[in-house]
Amino acid sequence: MYNDFLREIIARYKFRGDYILAKAFSLFMKERLKDEHFDYLVPIPLSGERLYERGFNQSAALIREAGYTAKELLQRLHSEKQSKKSRQDRIHQKQVFEMLPADIENKSILLIDDIYTTGSTLYHAAKVLKTGGATSIYSMTLARG
Secondary structure (H helix, E strand, C coil), rough: CCCCCHHHHHHHHHHCCCCCCHHHHHHHHHHHCHHHHHHHEECCCCCHHHHHHCCCCHHHHHHHHCCEEECCCCCCCCCCCCCCCHHHHHHHHCCEEEEECCCCCCCCEEEEEECCCHHHHHHHHHHHHHCCCEEEEEEEEECCC
């Protein structure tokens, strides 16, 4: 649950560069994934500007720290901050991802993100991957707000 405590912890992780928190979150990831199988674990990508600001992709870090390999299949098309958008703006945003060259035909994919708010980010990512040929797409987030 995305309560005040978790909001502060994720802000420290994501916006203040406290990468070590990925190790703490990895226990949750490992527990959730221990009996699951996916062809690829795909982090939600950051724009180049956000990646530069933060120094790491928080979603990719979650995957790596849980002992898995992050498969970069998506690229973000623009850099407008999600956290600055209203709920309505997020729900009605246009496609923000494109697929990188890869063969994902008949693959099972797990999208990884930190926070699920409106579902728009995951929806757009899944849509691109489905169009690219993925058979099934699932998602996992640390919190739901």
